[in-house]
Amino acid sequence: MNRLVWLAGWRALFAQPGLTLLAMLGVALGVATTTAVDLANQGVIRAMRLSVEAATGQATHRLTAPPPGIDEKDYAAWRLRPNAPPAAPIVEGTVFSLVPEGERPASAPLSGSTAPAPLSGSTGATSPEKSPPRIPLTLLGIDPLSEGALRPGLRIPTRGDLLATLLTRPGSALLLEETARKLGVSPGGTLRILANGRETDLFIPGLITSPDPLVRQALAATLLTDIATAQELLGMRGWLSRIDARLPENTPPPVALPAGVNLAPANERIEILENLTRSFRANLSALSLLALLVGTFIIHNAMAFSVVRQRRMIGLKRALGVTRGEILRQTLLDGLLIGLPGTLLGLLLGVALGDTLLQLVARTIDDLYYRMRVVELVIEPLSLFKGLILGVGATLIASWLPAREAATTAVIDSLSRSRLEQQRGTRAPRLALFGLLLILAGWGTTLWPTSRLEAGMLAMGLITVGCALLAPWFTIALMARLRPLLTRGAGLHGALACGGVIRGASRTGMAVAALTVATAMVSGMGILIDGFRGTLSNWLEATTVSDLYVSAAGTLSNSDSIPLEPDLIRALSSVPGVASVGLGRRVNLETPGGMIRLHILEIDFKRFSGLQLHQADHATLWPRFQNDQVVLVTESLAFKQNLKVGDRITLPTRRGPHPFTIGAIHRDFRSDAGMITLSRHTWRAHWPDEAMSVLGIHLVNQAEADTVIEALRRAAGPERSLHIQSNLQLRQNSLEIFDRTFAITRALRLLALLTAFFGVLTALSAIGHERMRELAALRAIGLRVGEIRGSVLLQTALLGLAAGLLAVPLGWMQGWMLLHVINQRAFGWTLENHAGWVLLLQPLWLALPTALLAGLPAARRMAATPPIEALREVE
Structure with a gap:
């Protein structure tokens, strides 16, 4: 009897195949959207993890310090200790591969975007007109002799001449084989890059190969050099970005850490990066669920219509003795016959759509949060399982009311x-x-x-x-x-x-x-x-109140600014037609609570009055800000850490943790992770680093802007590549x-x-x-x-x-x-x-x-x- 009931119901359901197909397409689109977004979110998390793990390897801890970094003498002291745990120094930064027009291969780009424009005058740059395409690469300076114990994936091929060339020939670097192919570089050739605002050629003695696909994705768009070469290219002579170490559990470091040097678990950086993008990814997931909600209404519509079409059949079945439970089960199974194929189709569409969404999500994260590379979409079984559960669950929910109605309606009403x-x-x-x-x-x-x-x-x-x-x-x-x-x-x-x-x-x-x-x-x-x-x-x-903004070419909007030498700043400031100059710099600090960005300013009161303060007076705050009495925090940081004016916030300085008083809260859109604005005087007092990276220039006569720009380029000289843009260009970018x-x-x-x-x-x-x-x-x-x-x-x-x-x-x-x-x-x-x-x-x-x-x-x-x-x- 049950078999006859179900066959009759299924025959009636597919009596209108066009209507059934439309319902399947509705749920397919909803499932495809949620699956594609989840695959994209999981893809960027995976790319973050791989990039961090490739640079971290088997290290358990990281030693970091505020700018300019860790003195390389501290690493020597570590290694000279008897029975010192394995450790490896790292110098890390971003450079750009300059591929001449006509020579760039037709292969896919290495990442979701090229160098983005900044969100303010104190950061970033875009490529000058008629310049070669700039492809971001992560420069990783390593000690090849220390890497084997911590990062097997970065192990250099054992050919002695290749290792000797990397260590002894200045300006040598290694690339992953796939990356070199995309850049059109072969062993023994050269790669022209833009590093620290200067163009230079690197010799490529050989290529890195690995049978592990995870290692290949982790090393995509990574340029490996020795420590000395990386320090030279990034302007970090004598300094290290960090030290990775493998410490036994519950064992203190073998030497006392210098002031300002922090020891943190290696996996903490992954958590910091995931926290940076968690809200962004959560918003995407919520929006995708709305599409599934629309699909749920469509299934409900189709099932309600099916019940109405079968009203006479249902009444006859009930009159012949079919129970309400059998009618309920049959109607739910009818819904699954629509929802399950639609869900499976949605999973296929989601995979096809996932790669496009992955590139969009990766480009956004690349622009706003963190330099990352996504080589390809990896189909995560968990994402497909979640899509399957959502599709089937939405089908059952949408079918429940029509099924309940079919089962509970009286026979006379069914007819x-x-x-x-x-x-x-x-x-x-x-x-x-x-x-x-x-x-x-x-x-x-x-x-x-x-x-x-x-x-x-x-x-x-x-x-x-x-x-x-x-x-x-x-x-x-x-x-x-x-x-x-x-x-x-x-x-x-x-x-x-x-x-x-x-x-x-x-x-x-x-x-x-x-x-x-x-x-x-x-x-x-x-x-x-x-x-x-x-x-x-x-x-x-x-x-953006200055007329022109000058920075080193190649600055990324989501990374530390590239410093300009004091002599260059003085030369640019004395160019005829320059009325006044304001200086800025941005620095990223990794703290136990997450990533905090510092915005360092040396400006006049006119520029300071452009800051949008909440319930604060610029004139009253100005002298306190200038004299190291207060700092400013963005509203995003104040909201996330529940900070108020007058509270104190502790930051890691070169002399150890130091509390700073919050003088005001201001609006800023450079980073949703939060930012602290401080004067250059405050920066000098707690971080012995004189570097600044952006000049905001007021002109004597705005009509002579083109003449001043040419004079600025001449003052920088042919060896220094500058990016100069007007405030209008900055806003447009x-x-x-x-x-x-x-x-x-x-x-x-x-x-x-x-x-x-x-x-x-x-x-x-x-x-x-x-x-x-x-x-x-x-x-x-x-x-x-x-x-x-x-x-x-x-x-x-x-x-x-x-x-x-x-x-x-x-x-x-x-x-x-x-x-x-x-x-x-x-x-x-x-x-x-x-x-x-x-x-x-x-x-x-x-x-x-x-x-x-x-x-x-x-x-x-x-x-x-x-x-x-x-x-x-x-x-």
């Missing part, structure tokens, strides 16, 4: 379509009430005194689901209000369109819900992007980075809207099947084909109108929460709302065309079906 729709109509107000409670709960969650990002995402999820549950009742109520107006204006067609929406509320309600969520997501993200971009633009205009950062968000919005399109198409196909007899009867009494098509398109437009009207307040709420709750809890920034009426009403002009486009196939099919076929009774 009457009007009774079924009447029951569904009475259910819409209850769903609306529950949705309203969810909205209130979500809004109340935003008032909960917590800084946890999860609470904010939960609140937005509750509000989104609550508005979706309002959709059926809202659609019925809107049609009831519009019906008299459309009847007077459009006659029979208006009445038929409104009546059709109301009678098909069991499917149109969920279609409207899917379209509402998708268009509201587009609007909400648009409000966030416009608010963020507008706030960033205002901040750039306030802070910064906004270009912003637009690249949100490229992945735009892709996710498009996927959600595409998923909603399939939802509307599914609902209209279902309604079209049910109205075939009604429309055939109208055709038989004289209604023309064009009038049938117009009636169906009018009904489709009404669905789009309902979705758009409901999405307007939902999009506004999502935008507000993204600006003032999600964004602040994720990154610590306060943003302004720059959304105009065009953006607020965006869901309307998105929902209407989407619904009409989805309605065209249904309208064409309904109008073209011969009345004699449609009038046949088909179950």
Whole structure:
């Protein structure tokens, strides 16, 4: 008996293969989006881990120090101790491979981006015009004789002449074989690079090969040299970036650590880097789940329609003795027959989409957080398993209500379509009430005194689901209000369109819900992007007050600035046409609590007054800032560490940990990890490092800017490569980075809207099947084909109108929460709302065309079906 029941149900389910296929595509798109985002997130985490582990190897601890680093004499003292544990010195930095035009191979790039533009005048540079393409490489200076005990993956080939060449020939370096092939370099050739603002040629005596694919990915875009060569190239003579060591458990270091040198577990750096990007990755995952939510509505729509189509069959089965439990199980299995193939298809699409999203995510992280290289997408079984669980779980959840309805509906009601729709109509107000409670709960969650990002995402999820549950009742109520107006204006067609929406509320309600969520997501993200971009633009205009910004070519926006020599700074400052100069530098500090960036300034009061301070007076704060009495912290750091004005923050200095008093909190978008701004006088007092890296220049006459730029280049000399840009160019470059950062968000919005399109198409196909007899009867009494098509398109437009009207307040709420709750809890920034009426009403002009486009196939099919076929009774 069970076998016959299931066969009958499955036959009825696939009686409309087009509708079933649309439902499968809907869930496939939702699963594909979540899987692709998860694969991309896991890919960047894997790339981070591999790059750190390749440089760390089997080391258990790292010795680090604030700039300029660790004195190499301290390493010698370590090694000369009897029975000293294995240790290896490291000099690390970023250089650029300069590939002449016409010689660059057509292979894929080494990473997601080239050197990005800065977010302020104190950092970064872009390539000068007509310069060769710049490909970032990590320069790793090692001691080949110490590496075997700590980093087997970096072990140099044992050929004696190769090792001798690396150690004895100045300017020698090694590349991974795959990297050399992409750069067009062969053994015995040379590689031209830009290092520390200077161009130089490196001799490549040989290539590194490894059978381990993990080692090859970890060493991609890595340039290996000996310690002395790396120190020469990076301007770090006598200094080391760090010392890696392998210490027995619970054993102190063999020598007393010098002041300012910190000992930390080697894996702590991985945690720091993952923490830097955790909020960014969490936001992507939350957005991808919205697409899956839209897919869930589509499955619900398909299953509800299947139950309605089989109402007579279900009634007959119940009359013949089939139990409610058997009906429930059969309907859930019907849902799995749609959801499981859709999920599997979604996994395949997710893998195909994952590589594109991985490059977008990697480029964003590369721009904002950490230099990283991603060679290829690695398919993680865990990501596929999560996608499978989400797809199957969403299918069962979406199928539960239709299955429960099929199992609990009385036999007499199953045989009457009007009774079924009447029951569904009475259910819409209850769903609306529950949705309203969810909205209130979500809004109340935003008032909960917590800084946890999860609470904010939960609140937005509750509000989104609550508005979706309002959709059926809202659609019925809107049609009831519009019906008299459309009847007077459009006659029979208006009445038929409104009546059709109301009678098909069991499917149109969920279609409207899917379209509402998708268009509201587009609007909400648009409000966030416009608010963020507008706030960033205002901040750039306030802070970039110099006419020209000069830095060493090759500075990355997410790394320490390349220092300029004091003699060069004096020469540039004395160029005719320069009225005044402000100096800046940025330094990254690794602390036990994470990465903290220092922004060092030597500026006048006019430039200082451009800082956007919160509840502080520039004139009062200026002398205290100049005289080492206070430092400034960004609002992101203050939010994440719960800092207030007057608190003290401890930093590792060259003389050991030192507390600094916070004088003010200011807005800054260079780093969501947080930044501390201090005067150069304060820097000199605690870190014996005179280097500065950026000049902000005021001109005597702005009209002579080109003449001054040429004079600055002449003053630098041919051996020094400078990057010079105006404040206008700086703002444009910064906004270009912003637009690249949100490229992945735009892709996710498009996927959600595409998923909603399939939802509307599914609902209209279902309604079209049910109205075939009604429309055939109208055709038989004289209604023309064009009038049938117009009636169906009018009904489709009404669905789009309902979705758009409901999405307007939902999009506004999502935008507000993204600006003032999600964004602040994720990154610590306060943003302004720059959304105009065009953006607020965006869901309307998105929902209407989407619904009409989805309605065209249904309208064409309904109008073209011969009345004699449609009038046949088909179950």
